[in-house]
Amino acid sequence: MRKDFHEMKIDPSGLDRLPVYKLLTSSVIPRPIAFVSTVGEKGCPNLAPFSFFTTLCARPPILGFSCGRRKGEKKDTLRNIELTRDFVVNIVTDDLAEAMNQSSAEFPYGVDEFKEVGLTAVPSDRVKSPRLFESPVNMECRLMQVLEFGKDPDISSFIIGEVVFFHVRDELLENGYVNMHELKALGRLGSELYCRTKDIFEMKRPYPYPH
Ligand SMILES: Cc1cc2nc3c(=O)[nH]c(=O)nc-3n(C[C@H](O)[C@H](O)[C@H](O)COP(=O)(O)O)c2cc1C
Secondary structure, rough: OOOOOOOOOOOHHHHOOHHEEEHHHOOOOOEHHHEEEEEEEOOOOOEEEEEEEEEEEOOOOOOEEEEOOOOOOOOHHHHHHHHHOEEEEEEEHHHHHHHHHHHHOOOOOOOHHHHHHHOOEOOOOOOOEEEEEEEEEEEEEEEEEEEOOOOOOEEEEEEEEEEEEEEEEHHHHOOOEEOOOHHHHEEEEOOOOOOOOOOOOOOOOOOOOOO
């Protein structure tokens, strides 16, 4: 292993948001993308991608993603979730990449973003928010908690939800797992870079692993 490298020491406390954002989003990679569908005041469906996204607990199943502000204002996704107290996380696959990217444009509140990007909203089983028909995995979530971080205008709301219903396309389920080779989930890197789930390898645990 090399031992002759130099390192930059960076104290984020004196930095603006952008340089810190760049460091974080190019180091914490690849990030999964929650393609979040919600419904607004007049029943208008909304769809937007969020890569500050993770699983938090398996039983009960809990997910969380972080929603920033746009010019100091809450994004439509957060507004809708506060209204209905639910949302759906749809998994983004290779073939949804272009539409996912388009859906991140700043559409005015009340515009049907499914229609705008040529995707289909279908009713969910347990929540008011619609789910994305074209995505092979949908997770219907009930809002549990919103944690707020940062100060105006750099506030981020970490939205935590319990998955109350899963939809997984039949041909993808194998022994309880989603077939990860076939799912072709997309990953987010820093800047405008992405990666595909292609270079998959196996590493056995040093202890018995439940299969
Ligand atoms: C791949 C990708 C990941 C994103 N991740 C986030 C995120 O984690 N948090 C966030 O606030 N915005 C994120 N954005 C930007 C939002 O998708 C964008 O602000 C969107 O317009 C919000 O839509 P809404 O106003 O309908 O909620 C991301 C955009 C892309 C393309």
